[in-house]
Amino acid sequence: MRRLALVTAPGIAADFVNKIKDELTAELKAELADGSDWEIDIFTDPLTGKTELSEKIYTRIDEYLRENSLDYLISLTDLPLFYEYKPVVIDIDTTKGISMISLPAFGWRPMKQKIKNAIINTVSIIDKTADNEYHIKQEVHALNNLFTFSKLKSSRGYIENSKEKHLLFYMRSKIGGMARLISGMTFSNNPYNMMQSLSGVTAIAFATGSFGIIFSTMWNLSYLFPTWRLVAVSVLSIIGMLIWIIFSHDLWENQKEGESRRIVSLYNSTTLLTLFISLLLYYLLLYLLFLAGSAVLLPPDFVAETLQADNIGIQFYLELAWFAASITTVAGAIGAGLQDKETIQKSTYGYRQRLRYEESQHEN
Structure with a gap:
């Protein structure tokens, strides 16, 4: 049995995660290679919806990981995240094996399947980087092509002066990315x-x-x-x-x-x-x-x-x-x-x- 925790912001993010929980549990078992059973825990935390500084969010969700004996942890926030002034869709801390997904970056009325695919590929990346981070080419390709009309760009490096390595997936176009982000935030409103x-x-x-x-x-x-x-x-x-x-x-x-x-x-x-x-x-x-x-x-x-x-x-x-x-x-x-x-x-x-x-x- 593997345990995945989804830490969400209050409101739309929490409602959305509760709707996809059962489907996501079944797809994780079907998609990941070993066919293990999955248990998904959902936590709602106001911190993941109150600060734009991802370093603070990571500190908080890392506490959930250590205190609850979890295998994987992903934060789904309704906040905008940025890297080099471009909207970030997925931010994976490959050092600690935790990650963050920005729901507004998915645009107006985000598709359930795209978010489920993002979670499944993120879990796979976290799983594989524990052994060898060079075995994640397939997952990186899938996430780079998550959107039909706007391709994502991936980059490895440090973020916000932290000591952990991050794998970031962000919009290639600043203008197109901001348009998608604003439409997603408007949908959240x-x-x-x-x-x-x-x-x-x-x-x-x-x-x-x-x-x-x-x-x-x-x-x-x-x-x-x-x-x-x-x-x-x-x-x-x-x-x-x-x-x-x-x-x-x-x-x-x-x-x-x-x-x-x-x-x-x-x-x-x-x-x-x-x-x-x-x-x-x-x-x-x-x-x-x-x-x-x-x-x-x-x-x-x-x-x-x-x-x-x-x-x-x-x-x-x-x-x-x-x-x-x-x-x-x-x-x-x-x-x-x-x-x-x-x-x-x-x-x-x-x-x-x-x-x-x-x-x-x-x-x-």
Whole structure:
């Protein structure tokens, strides 16, 4: 019987590992040469989700290895890791036989099979380097080709001034790697969850707009506005609401003493993208509600007579819903300031990191 421990950050990383545990146990037995039975232990530790310094994480997970008589130990973190300013996907400490996998580096909605393959090949590398590190060519090749469209690069060496040798797998392209990393961090933030937290705002905006579309002022404006003006109004309304939510809920991270500027910038970029996706979903929902509402409430003949138009077609209703969604988004921004601040804050990396730091300090 072999024992593998997976030490995870709280939240999405822990949920993900629990989902793949049974499948991973079976695949480890099938894939590794000796066919041994496997037992997988899962530990959730706030440290693996509170610090970007992998040296601290390694110190902590090494304690798990020594205290629990484990054969292998892998930390799955939702934090970004870097080597030479490029995102690291897998970091293996070949001296101690422990490793770390950064889930956000797998990109938007990480595939279960890719992560299972990463774990299995990592375990195989740890196993073989105990005898001879030159027998791992097959596993290194597999990990270098883990992603279909972005190849990884592997490198041996020391990291963060530690005395242990590390085998690192990181993105070849800095720009492509950062794009994949930010999309993965945005997925961890769960824009849909933030969208749900704005349900009260949607109700306020729809109630305001439903009252407005009854009167002909909104009809006239949407009918007279050219397409570029409708686009401008919608863009300004979304950007205005985004800025309002960021500052009314203290979502913007300022660099503090001892913090990396790169990490703070990454957190802020991820917050912007998460919030932007959430607001697009919010805007689309409003648009569909107004489209249905205007079609039901406004007879085409009556509208044509009021606007002194020859006829009213589907374009009128599409543009009216578009205009109403834009205008009421401004009203919704005011309502956004009345939402539960903590619910929205938990959808950002910076706030979750502060909570984990406090939890870790409390445990210490």
